[in-house]
Amino acid sequence: MSFDALFAPSAVGGRTLPNRIVAAPRFLRLSPEAMRAWFARRPGAGMCIVPGAAPHFTGKVESADPVLGEAYLEDFRAVAETIHASGARAVLQLSHAGAAADHPFALAASPMWNPQTKRRAHRAPVLGLPAIFHAYGRSAYLAVKEAGYDGVEIDGGGLSLPNTFFSGVINKRRDGWGRDRTRFGVELVERVRSYLGPTPILAFRLSLMDFDPEGPAWHEILTYAHALETAGVNCFSFALGIRRGEIPVQSAMTPPGTWIPVMEQFANELKSPVIFSGPLPAPEDLHELLVRRPGALVEVDRETTADPAWCAHVRADEPVRPCMRCAGGCPVHRPDEGLPACPSDPAAFIPDWEKPRAFASGKDVIVVGGGPAGMSAARAARLRGARVRLIEKRAQLGGGLLAAAKLPGQEGWAKLARDMAEELERLGVEVTTGVQVDAEWMIRKRVDAHVILAVGARPVIPDIPGIDGPNVLTYEDLMTDGVPVGRRVAVLGDTYAGRAVSAMLIAPNGNISREAWLRAWGIGSPVRHPGGMLGFVPHIELPMRSVTLISDRPGGVGAQILNTPRAYELQWLRMNGVQTVDDARFDSIDPYAIRIRVGEDSKEQHILRVDHIVLAMGCEPKKELANALRALAIPFEGVDSQTTPQNAWRASWALRNGFEAAMRLPD
């Protein structure tokens, strides 16, 4: 199939783009060199939006972030040059973090508490607004006139300062900035346009749905957009939701193309090009969309993170490497914390993934464990030039990836496991499955090979009377071995595994349709429902099972994810009828029930009648083989057991840890 519509030239303002693909602003905290490498490795887009520094000190995300100014011009110029070298247009995003800022100077239209940063955003003072407008204008001027960008994008979504003024959820002011909520954005755009001149690109990232019934009505959004257009905006991109994590805008469970119809309704009303985004549908559907919408563009973000050659692959009608839609999204780059790998494209965050440093002399390496860490270690050791043998106790390579693939919407992990296994075969790694390695095996087979242990972890088994009954399973039994379970289930453990198992147990067979998914979250058309919320408790299909998720910790089930981008996981469970109990003491397990008490001093026993009890109270590293090797003085490299079979997010750490274990082997 030909995807001409995607690769046809397009115009935004006074600039012509070579095609209609826009690379989204990603990974704010990459160093300038890493940012250049990032774009250089991902050619093919028609326009790249570079995440910029804040235009004003109050708009930094964190105190240590830079403010856009002369000091950083060279860095930003170098990034623009890299983008131009690929033939694309470069646009710098100007982003004032507003109420999302994690420092004492966070600002919003009206004072508000941000539970995610645990900070209060102050009311933006009227006397301070001219300085902020000036800072935006000056930043835009520097970007375009000094650093060579083709334009700027103003971030007006989420909790950014412009959206705190536009959104009725936050802006409760009674002055002129509250009576006319469009005023801040419009005056801001006028100021930026006055610095830019008429032709550069001036895009505006507009919040299309706040996911709050107090959010703007559709006519307000259109009035705002028309006013922005008149003030100088010549392109619109979109943001969704003001509170991160409440609605899974881009999660594995979000049907592809979910937000496109709303964006099309918006595009119907505007002259300027719009940039469609969200979890994008397949390239065929994107092509059709752009045929229908001759002026529009599409924004790729995780697509090109997962597959740097996404544009080339689509153009040549070749398969693209899919994004796994990791729980919690892509890693947030914090130089001091390091990064896990992107499971789809580990080289995205591990610079020497493709060409690891070679061994100085020939080596034999035995890798024990065929999960993501073991496969990653075997691959790296082989690329370093060693003869590598990989031993897995199960019949198939994949470990935790295969378990993760059982979760609703996450089937892609199984393909990743297959792809990795095929790569090992191509590289000439000798793979042996179905062999349980112990110390004796090592003594017989190791000879003088280097050993890497990547044996992973096992579920914690709590000490409860009746724990060894046939009605007690572990999350591993369910997710790795597919053991069948009854209709009434108690899941023990407020962990990622516990929540994932609960989600799996209630999931309907087959994929949920877009309409049913939106209904389930209470999302309606923003044309009829302000903020895009229906405003009433939505109808939910009956879940497959009755599930009770029980935590032995106080403070509420899911408390640790409540104010994170993964808060929706808990919401989804509750919406689907999962009962939660916290601060529980487990007295005993009977063949058809579990007996618990709730609260530290409680004497009252509750009997939960369930068919099965699933243990998901965490995991512990398997240490037997490591201890045996130590006792025999056999040296080995251990891979940190950060991965558990159910935890797809940590699979990204497993890939990095496996790689690093292979790199620690002496040259």
Ligand code: SF4
């Ligand atoms: S890190 Fe995960 S979510 Fe991000 S692009 Fe890679 S696979 Fe997708």
